[in-house]
Amino acid sequence: xxxxxxxxxxxxxxxxxxxxxxxxxxxxxxxxxxxxxxxxxxxxxxxxxxxxxxxxxxxxxxxxxxxxxxxxxxxxxxxxxxxxxxxxxxxxxxxxxxxxxxxxxxxxxxxxxxxxxxxxxxxxxxxxxxxxxxxxxxxxxxxxxxxxxxxxxxxxxxxxxxxxxxxxxxxxxxxxxxxxxxxxxxx
Numbered sequence: 256x257x258x259x260x261x262x263x264x265x266x267x268x269x270x271x272x273x274x275x276x277x278x279x280x281x282x283x284x285x286x287x288x289x290x291x292x293x294x295x296x297x298x299x300x301x302x303x304x305x306x307x308x309x310x311x312x313x314x315x316x317x318x319x320x321x322x323x324x325x326x327x328x329x330x331x332x333x334x335x336x337x338x339x340x341x342x343x344x345x346x347x348x349x350x351x352x353x354x355x356x357x358x359x360x361x362x363x364x365x366x367x368x369x370x371x372x373x374x375x376x377x378x379x380x381x382x383x384x385x386x387x388x389x390x391x392x393x394x395x396x397x398x399x400x401x402x403x404x405x406x407x408x409x410x411x412x413x414x415x416x417x418x419x420x421x422x423x424x425x426x427x428x429x430x431x432x433x434x435x436x437x438x439x440x441x442x
Contacts, residue, residue, distance in 0.1 A: 257291060259307050266435045267280040268280070271426060274312060276311070276428075279309070280412055281304070283305065284297070293372055293375050294372050304398060306396055310388060312388060314388060314420040315387050317418040318383050321414060324413045327403060333398045335397060340397075382394060411429055412429070413428065413429055415427040
């Protein structure tokens with residue numbers, strides 16, 4: 256995991272002053288940022304997006320039922336890939352030799368996810384269930400961007416399902432990615 260800053264430090268963020276919660280995004284769409292990964296996600300048509308949730312309030316916030324969505328400029332709605340989706344994309348299972356229509360496998364399937372790739376996905380994925388007062392939680396969401404030439408330009412990220420300590424839903428977060436696209440992200 257890269258070292259993260261508070262969510263407001265990223266060009267693409269949404270701050271809710273009433274709740275004192277900020278959601279920030281840092282898409283890993285080009286080198287040198289993508290070089291931190293063992294897996295070459297962009298070659299697999301997956302866009303890693305670092306999501307940072309900063310809680311500046313005095314109460315914890317709950318993230319157990321969050322729903323994230325990336326909406327491209329043409330209105331295409333992308334939901335994050337599950338870990339299983341990512342494993343399938345990486346493994347590219349292909350059977351060797353000719354296939355016969357028998358009810359059991361006759362050929363060994365080549366492919367799979369090695370332990371380094373498995374560990375990277377487990378460590379990088381956003382799995383936070385809560386954010387303690389005056390702290391941040393971060394992790395990656397991976398979006399399938401097959402057949403989308405420029406997924407970030409004009410896109411918006413939505414996060415719903417964030418709750419305060421009393422169980423009340425916070426207003427949804429809407430993060431426009433134009434500020435990220437226009438910013439110098441080579442840092």
